[in-house]
Amino acid sequence: MPRPAQILLLAVLLALAAFPLVGEKFYIQFVTKVMIMALFAMSLDLLVGYAGLVSLGHALPFGLAAYALMLMTPEYQAPGFWLSIAASMSVAAIASLVVGLLVLRTSGIYFIMVTLAFGQMAYYYVHDSKHLGGSDGKYIYVRPALEMFGWKPFDLENPAHFYYVVLALMVFVYTTIRILLASPFGRVVVAIRENEHRLRMLGYATFRYKLVCFILAGMLAGLAGWLAAAHDGLVNPEMLSWHQSGQLLMMVILGGMGTPAGPILGAAALKALELVFQGWTKHWQLLLGLFIVASVLFMPRGLAQVLEWKRRSAPTR
Amino acid sequence: METALRTDALKKMFGGLAAVNGVSLECRVGSVHAVIGPNGAGKTTLINLLSGDLAPSAGRIEILGRQVSGLPPHRIAQLGVGRSYQRTNIFMGFSAFENCRLAAQSRLPSSMRFIRSASSYREINQAAEGALEVCGLETRRDVAAAALSHGERRQLEVAMTLATSPKVLLFDEPLAGMGAEEAERMVELLRKLGAAHAMLLVEHDMDAVFAIAATLTVMVDGRVLASGTPAQIRANAQVQEAYLGAADD
Numbered sequence: 001m002p003r004p005a006q007i008l009l010l011a012v013l014l015a016l017a018a019f020p021l022v023g024e025k026f027y028i029q030f031v032t033k034v035m036i037m038a039l040f041a042m043s044l045d046l047l048v049g050y051a052g053l054v055s056l057g058h059a060l061p062f063g064l065a066a067y068a069l070m071l072m073t074p075e076y077q078a079p080g081f082w083l084s085i086a087a088s089m090s091v092a093a094i095a096s097l098v099v100g101l102l103v104l105r106t107s108g109i110y111f112i113m114v115t116l117a118f119g120q121m122a123y124y125y126v127h128d129s130k131h132l133g134g135s136d137g138k139y140i141y142v143r144p145a146l147e148m149f150g151w152k153p154f155d156l157e158n159p160a161h162f163y164y165v166v167l168a169l170m171v172f173v174y175t176t177i178r179i180l181l182a183s184p185f186g187r188v189v190v191a192i193r194e195n196e197h198r199l200r201m202l203g204y205a206t207f208r209y210k211l212v213c214f215i216l217a218g219m220l221a222g223l224a225g226w227l228a229a230a231h232d233g234l235v236n237p238e239m240l241s242w243h244q245s246g247q248l249l250m251m252v253i254l255g256g257m258g259t260p261a262g263p264i265l266g267a268a269a270l271k272a273l274e275l276v277f278q279g280w281t282k283h284w285q286l287l288l289g290l291f292i293v294a295s296v297l298f299m300p301r302g303l304a305q306v307l308e309w310k311r312r313s314a315p316t317r
Numbered sequence: 318m319e320t321a322l323r324t325d326a327l328k329k330m331f332g333g334l335a336a337v338n339g340v341s342l343e344c345r346v347g348s349v350h351a352v353i354g355p356n357g358a359g360k361t362t363l364i365n366l367l368s369g370d371l372a373p374s375a376g377r378i379e380i381l382g383r384q385v386s387g388l389p390p391h392r393i394a395q396l397g398v399g400r401s402y403q404r405t406n407i408f409m410g411f412s413a414f415e416n417c418r419l420a421a422q423s424r425l426p427s428s429m430r431f432i433r434s435a436s437s438y439r440e441i442n443q444a445a446e447g448a449l450e451v452c453g454l455e456t457r458r459d460v461a462a463a464a465l466s467h468g469e470r471r472q473l474e475v476a477m478t479l480a481t482s483p484k485v486l487l488f489d490e491p492l493a494g495m496g497a498e499e500a501e502r503m504v505e506l507l508r509k510l511g512a513a514h515a516m517l518l519v520e521h522d523m524d525a526v527f528a529i530a531a532t533l534t535v536m537v538d539g540r541v542l543a544s545g546t547p548a549q550i551r552a553n554a555q556v557q558e559a560y561l562g563a564a565d566d
Contacts, residue, residue: 179434180431183432184435194411195406195408195409203392204391204428208429209429212429
């Protein structure tokens with residue numbers, strides 16, 4: 001990463017850390033939601049931007065993990081923090097394994113279609129299931145709580161505390177993805193996007209790498225789903241719908257596919273503009289659409305393009 | 318000299334067309350076996366069968382003592398078979414070094430390693446640097462493959478194959494589209510590699526083939542027309558009629 005970007009990253013991080021000290025409750029919760037979406041978008045970028053697998057069903061692990069938290073939460077009692085995270089992420093991992101085994105046999109447009117199909121199957125199942133709350137969804141009355149030997153490091157019922165937990169997890173996921181991409185596994189994943197056939201001829205069983213990548217991305221989406229459900233205190237089928245997957249894909253493309261900061265920028269830009277335009281007019285979606293068209297035209301590599309001070313082309317001689 | 322590669326009555330049908338029809342040949346360590354023949358003779362199909370890109374319709378392939386017909390390409394590659402492509406097949410977006418590094422990394426028992434940085438594996442880096450050096454690309458190490466000249470891309474293709482430390486080399490027209498000077502260097506390289514590996518070479522450039530190969534197999538319409546030393550092939554009347562006499566492309 002170029003140095004100016006490193007400084008900017010640090011500045012953004014400090015600003016984010018300081019924000020709850022000065023921000024109103026509404027905005028603290030708003031930024032918390034943005035960071036949850038950013039985390040979710042980072043997980044999708046692992047598939048779309050790095051492995052070259054354009055999924056239109058990434059809401060599936062997200063939504064299932066959210067529902068898993070709802071099912072785990074007793075009516076008047078807080079579920080355990082780590083236990084419920086682990087359970088939600090496991091549900092997302094198992095779902096991704098099953099779906100991945102089937103969809104990764106396809107590629108290109110067919111991959112988009114089958115991921116969409118699996119997402120919609122889960123959506124309709126949840127939508128039509130009475131015990132899951134049907135189309136209205138269900139409330140989660142008590143947020144997960146962490147208690148270690150009688151000590152409570154934070155209280156998720158407090159918006160500022162929740163904010164810092166999300167910030168910490170977002171930084172953790174960002175770092176994890178950076179480390180992952182630099183590892184032998186990560187190099188193989190990026191090479192799959194470049195030229196999968198050549199990779200197989202070098203002796204790599206590419207299917208396995210795609211499957212593991214799909215599961216990892218699903219688990220991180222599950223973490224985002226757990227956070228979203230715990231934050232909003234409710235789950236509903238819309239969390240699983242293709243609108244959710246589509247909006248997420250838009251964030252990744254808008255921010256810049258295959259760039260570390262892109263998904264964060266995309267999520268922030270889309271959510272912030274949504275808020276601003278909603279304040280202006282009830283036809284806010286029209287404005288948002290125009291913005292997306294314009295940004296794709298003028299910044300084909302996404303908002304992250306603006307951050308690239310680095311010389312793009314390598315010297316030829 | 319040990320036999321590293323052997324095919325027995327190998328056959329590949331595309332619908333009703335026998336692209337490769339009963340080909341039996343042998344390739345030994347330390348000698349180059351060249352396959353020549355007019356366009357459409359089935360040479361590239363033969364290489365695709367050997368590398369696992371295509372599954373044979375009938376016949377046997379034995380590589381390094383193992384029956385491999387029907388195995389997927391990555392399994393064959395793991396046995397120690399490296400191939401290059403007629404049309405350059407590299408990772409265009411990566412640097413020359415990263416292309417070779419990925420090739421060398423494929424020799425790890427598994428690349429399911431998630432934490433340690435890939436660039437900190439010393440042996441892999443050395444194998445990649447070594448392959449670049451053998452192919453004369455060490456000064457182009459950090460150039461994106463897409464920015465290399467055609468000849469350099471062909472060299473990179475060979476370097477990637479070498480970075481996997483293969484025992485058997487399958488080269489599909491490594492000289493295709495090269496300038497005279499580049500071709501000369503490549504011939505020199507192939508000769509060097511042939512001394513240490515078992516190499517099957519498909520090539521159109523007759524001067525190069527006769528300069529490098531110890532054994533020649535002539536294919537026409539999927540069949541073996543003749544097989545022997547360069548001198549025997551040159552003297553073969555059938556071959557002259559079918560191929561050498563008519564070949565001026």
